[in-house]
Amino acid sequence: MINIKIKTILNFVLTLIIAITFVACSSDKDDKKEKQGVVKNSKFGGTIVVAQKMTPPHLDSDKSTDWAISSIMNHVYEGLFEFDANFEPQPYLAESYEIKDGGKVYDVKLREGVLFHNGKEMTTEDVVASFNRWLKNNDAGNMIAPYFDRVEVAGPYELKFIFKNPYAPFISILGSHVSNQKLVIRPKELIEKYGDNVMSEHIGTGPYKFVKWIPDQEVRLERFDEYVPSDKPASGLAGKRVAYADKIIIKSVSEQATRIAGVQTGEFQFAEEAPQDQYKILEEDPSVEPVIVKPDGMEMLIINCGTPPFDNIYARRALAASIDMEELGRTMIGDENFWNVDGCIYPKGTVWYEENSGAGVYNNHDPKKARDLLKKAGYDGTPIVIVSGQDDKVEKYGAIALKGQLEKAGFNVKIELFDRPTVVERRSKKKGWNLHFSYFYMACPDPQVEGAWTGTNAWISNWDDDDSHAMDKIFERMMMETDKEKRFEIVKEFYSKTWETLPYIKTIEYSRMHIANSSLKGYANSCQPFFWNTWIEKK
Numbered sequence: 405m406i407n408i409k410i411k412t413i414l415n416f417v418l419t420l421i422i423a424i425t426f427v428a429c430s431s432d433k434d435d436k437k438e439k440q441g442v443v444k445n446s447k448f449g450g451t452i453v454v455a456q457k458m459t460p461p462h463l464d465s466d467k468s469t470d471w472a473i474s475s476i477m478n479h480v481y482e483g484l485f486e487f488d489a490n491f492e493p494q495p496y497l498a499e500s501y502e503i504k505d506g507g508k509v510y511d512v513k514l515r516e517g518v519l520f521h522n523g524k525e526m527t528t529e530d531v532v533a534s535f536n537r538w539l540k541n542n543d544a545g546n547m548i549a550p551y552f553d554r555v556e557v558a559g560p561y562e563l564k565f566i567f568k569n570p571y572a573p574f575i576s577i578l579g580s581h582v583s584n585q586k587l588v589i590r591p592k593e594l595i596e597k598y599g600d601n602v603m604s605e606h607i608g609t610g611p612y613k614f615v616k617w618i619p620d621q622e623v624r625l626e627r628f629d630e631y632v633p634s635d636k637p638a639s640g641l642a643g644k645r646v647a648y649a650d651k652i653i654i655k656s657v658s659e660q661a662t663r664i665a666g667v668q669t670g671e672f673q674f675a676e677e678a679p680q681d682q683y684k685i686l687e688e689d690p691s692v693e694p695v696i697v698k699p700d701g702m703e704m705l706i707i708n709c710g711t712p713p714f715d716n717i718y719a720r721r722a723l724a725a726s727i728d729m730e731e732l733g734r735t736m737i738g739d740e741n742f743w744n745v746d747g748c749i750y751p752k753g754t755v756w757y758e759e760n761s762g763a764g765v766y767n768n769h770d771p772k773k774a775r776d777l778l779k780k781a782g783y784d785g786t787p788i789v790i791v792s793g794q795d796d797k798v799e800k801y802g803a804i805a806l807k808g809q810l811e812k813a814g815f816n817v818k819i820e821l822f823d824r825p826t827v828v829e830r831r832s833k834k835k836g837w838n839l840h841f842s843y844f845y846m847a848c849p850d851p852q853v854e855g856a857w858t859g860t861n862a863w864i865s866n867w868d869d870d871d872s873h874a875m876d877k878i879f880e881r882m883m884m885e886t887d888k889e890k891r892f893e894i895v896k897e898f899y900s901k902t903w904e905t906l907p908y909i910k911t912i913e914y915s916r917m918h919i920a921n922s923s924l925k926g927y928a929n930s931c932q933p934f935f936w937n938t939w940i941e942k943k
Contacts, residue, residue, distance in 0.1 A: 446942055447648045447925075447926075447939040448648050448650075448939070449648075449649070449650055449940075449942075450649055450650060450651075450939075450940040450942075451649060451650060451651040451652070451653060451940075452649045452651070452652045452653070452673045452674065452924070452935050452938065452940065453652075453653045453655065453671065453672045453673055453674075454652065454653070454654045454655065454672065454673065454674045454675070454676075454933070454935065455655050455657040455662075455663040455666055455667070455672040455674070455675035455676065456472060456475065456476075456654050456655065456656055456657065456676055457472075457657070457658065457663070457676040457677050458470070458471075458472040458656070458658075459472065459619070459620050459621075459656035459658075460472040460473045460476065460623075461473075462602050462603075462604075463476065463477055463603070463606060463614075463617060463623070464602045464603045465477055465481070465542070465584040465586070465588060466537060466538055466541040466542045466545075466584070467541060467602050468584060469543060469583040469584055469585075470584070471582075471583065471584070471932065473584055474581070474584045474586070474932065475654075475932050475933055475934075476623050476625075476654050477588075477606070477608075477614075478610070478641070478932070478934055479610050479611060479612040479625055479652060479934065479935065479936065480521075480606055480608040480610045480612055480613065480614045480625065481588035481589070481590070481606070481608035481609070481610055482496055482497050482588060482589065482608060482609050482610050483496055483497060483578065483579050483586045483587055483588055483589070484496060484497045484498040484512065484514075484531065484578055484579070484587060484589065485498060485575055485578050485579030486579055486581075486586075486640070486641040486642040487579055487580075487581050487640050487641050487642060487847075487849065488639040488640040488641070488642040488643070489639045489640040490639075490640075490753065490754050490755055491640075491750070491751075491754040491755055491756065491847065491849070492754075492755050493575050493576050493578070493579035493849070494579075494636070494639075494642040494643070496579075496634060496642060497514060497515060497518060497526065497531075497589055497609065498512050498513065498514060498515070499513045499514060499515045499516075499561075500512075500513050501513070501575065503886050506570050506886070507567075507570030507571060507572060507884065507885075507886035508566060508567045508568070508569065508570055508571070509564055509565070509566050509567070510564065510565040510566075510567075510574055510575070511558075511562070511563075511564055512562070512563055512564075512565065513561055513562050514526065514527070514528065514531065514561040514562070514563075515561075515632070515634075516561055517632055518609050518632045519609065519630050519631075519632055520591050520607050520608065520609055521607045521608060521609070521613045521614075521628055522591065522607050523630070524591060526589060526591075526609055527560040527561065528557045528558075528559070528560055528561060528562065528563045529557070529560075529592050530589055530590065530591050530592045531563060531589055532555055532557060532563065532592075533590070533592040533595040533596070534587065534588065534589045534590050534592075534595060535555060535565075535587060536555075537590075537595050537599075537600070538587045538588075539552065540600065541600055542584070542585065542587075543583065543584075543585060544577050544580055544583075544585030544586075544587075545587075547577065547853075547856070548571065548574065548577060551567050551568055551569060551571050551883075552565070552566075552567055552568070552571075553566045553567055553568050554566050569884065570883075570884040570885075570886060571883060571884070572852070572882065572883055572884060572885055572886045572891055573849075573850040573851075573852035573853070573883065576849045576850035576852070577849060577850060577852075577853070579849065580849035580850075580853075581641055581847060581849065581931075581932065582845055582847055582848060582849060585849070588608065589608070589609060590603075590607060590608065591607050594607050609631075609632075610628065610631070610645075611627065611628055611631045611633070611645045611646070611647035611936045612625040612626060612627060612628060612647055612652055612936075613625060613626055613627070613628045615651075620656055621655065621656060622653055622654060622655045622656065623653070623654045624651065624652075624653050625651065625652040625653075625654075626650065626651045626652075627647040627649065627650055627651070628647065631645075631647060633645050633646065638928070638937055640928075640930065641930070641934065644937075645936040645937060646936060646937050647936055648926070648936075648937070648938060648939035648940075649935065649938070649939065649940065652935055655672070657672075657675070660677070660678065660679065663675035663676065663677075663678070663919075664678050664682070664686075664919065667691075667692055667919050667920065667921050668689065668691050668692055668921075669691075670691070670921055670923065672921065673920065673921045673923065673924045673940060674918065674919070674920045674921070674924060674927070674933065674935070675918065675919050675920075676916075676918050676933070677916050677917070677918065678694070678917050678918065678919045679917070680737065680738065680739050680741075680742045680915075680916075680917050681738060681739065683696075683739055683741060683742075683917060686917075686919060690922060691921060691922055692919050692920070692921065692922065693919065693920045693921070693922055693924070694917055694918075694919055695917065695918040695919065695920055695927070695929060696741060696742065696915050696917055696929075697915045697916045697917070697918060697929065697930075697931060698751075698915055698929060699751030699752075699754070699846045699847065699913070699915075699931065700845070700846060700913070700914065700915040700916055700931055701843050701844060701845050701846055701913070701914060701915075701916070701931075702749065702843075702844050702846055702910055702911070702912065702913045702914070703732075703736065703798065703799075703802060703841055703842070703843055703844075703910075703911045703912055703914065704841070704842050704843075704844050704908050704909070704910055704911065705723075705727075705806070705839060705840075705841055705908060705909040705910075705911055706831070706839065706840045706841070706842050706864060706865060706908050707720060707723070707838070707839060707865060707906065707907060707908055707909065708834070708837055708838050708839070708840075708864075708865065708866055709865050709866055709867035709868075709869075709872075709907055710834050710865070710866025710867065710868065711834060711835055711838070711866070712786065713781060713783050713784075713786065713788070713838075714838060714839075715869070716781045716782070717871070717905065717906070718777045718778070718780045718781035719777070719778065719781040719783060720905075720906040721765075721777045721906065722773075722774045722775075722777035722778040722781060722783075722813060722815075723774075723810070723815075723839075723906070723909070724765055724766075724768070724906055724909055725768065725769070725770045725771070725773045725774035725777060725813070726769075726771065726774040726809050726810050726812070726813040726815070727767075727769060727806070727809055727909065727911065728767075728769040728809055729745045729766070729767040729769070729911055729912055730745065730767075731805060731809070732802060732805050732806070732911050732912055733745065733912045733914070735801050735802065735804070735805035736797075736798045736801050736802045736805065736912065736914070737798065737912070737914050741915075742914055742915045742917070743912045743913060743914040743915070744912070744913050744914075745766075745767050745912055745913070746913055747760075747761045747762020747763065747765075747766030747767070747903070747910065748761035748762065748899065749761070749844075749846070749848075749854070749899075749910055750846065750848070750851075751846050751913075755892075756851055756892070756895060758895075758896050758899055761896075761899040761900075761903065762899075762903045762910070763903075764903075765903045765904075765906075766903065766909075766910070771812050771813050774813035774814070775813055775814050778813060778814050778815070779814075783814070783815070785816050786816065787816045787817065787818040788810065788815050788816065788817045788818065788838045788839065789818050789819075789820055789836065789837045789838050789839070790803045790806060790807065790817065790818070790819045790820070790837075790838065790839045790840070791820050791822070791827055791830050791831055791837040791839070791840045792819060792820070792821055792822075792827065792840065792841060793821070793822065793823070793824050793827050794821035794822060794823065795823060795824060796824070798841070798843070798914070799841045799843075800821065802841045802911070803819050803821075803841065804819065806839070806841075807819055820837075827840070831864050832864060834866050840864075841911075845931060846913065846931070847931040847932075851882065851895045851898060852879065852882055852883055854898070855876075855879040855882075855883075858875060858879070858898075858902065858907060858908075859872055859875050859876045859879055860872040860873055860875070860876050865907050865908060867907045871901075871904075871905040872905075872907070874901065875898070875901055875902075875905070875907075878894060878897050878898050878901060879898070881894050882894045882895060882898065918933065923940050923941045923943070924938060924939075924940060924941075925938065925939050925940070925941050926938040926939055
């Protein structure tokens, strides 16, 4: 009898120990999930399917400027710095940074405990390997390479980036969210394996892991349960990221009608670029949420400043006075929900916005003034050639509207329409064209980047005179001034000089329209879609 009682007690104790151990393990597991944001919650689970307009050539951001790559791989790879909603770079994989020696040294401290998707902790050796590859292969790396000296490691989480001279835009360029310029951090071993070749394996620190890419079809991602998020509030691409969906599938769907129908039926939770003229129809559809992208882009009138008549400043000023921006907006875009006029090349509400940019010149439509300036320029009636894309509605309609406006001011105008490759080839030459509309994203990381196409002989403007040389000097000072307030004063000089000398003319700002299925919640409007902090509402 005693033996039976002892046996019963032992069984009870053993059961209790097992139960306690199970609860402890479960609790530990739940605590770990809660730390990563993966807890029992109605927001978690499911698959977000995205219909992307373009198919990427590959998924290696250092080897292409194609935005289709970063819109996918932003979920997988992260930067030392990420841009917030005000276009200001914030530490991300970096914990903090300090600028020393007058702007020549950047001390960067990394966040500790950040894990790659293979379970390895990120340290300075991974950052140095990633930086050296970026410096050599990425266009943004190429931009800073002439000014850069060396990187020094001060420990597993501390390193110094050292420049030959002060270099103010460094942090902005490291975090650049356009054209794949951002420095993303990869494991050292992955970089050693691929070197300068295009990578086909992808191991990052992001909230989603890369699973598979089927070229021209889809990319599959799945939640990284060991993800270590930032503890700062979410803002733009910066701050806390939570992977609510189990999986993200990004499909290449070139047909616009297929993308729209897929969102309406729930096959897709999100689709890029629906036509703006369907806004009112889609707005009334209860299955769809239209997303007007703001801030988005601007249409720039590029001027060939290297050949007559626009090698003359008065001809360029006559051009500016000829343009009715509102008429261009109505003609090029139509629905006023999708365009507006503003003289600053940075969006309102961001750190580089200046409300007086373009005052007295931008959208100051005055045909009489234009005719007087044209006479002062000595214009002889030689045809002005507008080179435009015949397959781009905005460019084509813009060219037609501009032709009418310029002719009222006394210009003789000819439009030449080509396919996109021919347009690019024609505008690369110094002669044979005068004007060209070109789309620019407004999400440019730093005004210094504008120097690549604003100064002497930059990009395609063929600008080379006393004014272009003066603009070069402005960019030189801007590059070396690390004090933010003082630097912004130089940026305002750049704006003022641009509207005084007119190497190009900003016309209208306009927005694309994406669409989301009504079940998709938490989507943050951005110039480039991302789907952390986003979930599918369960019915």
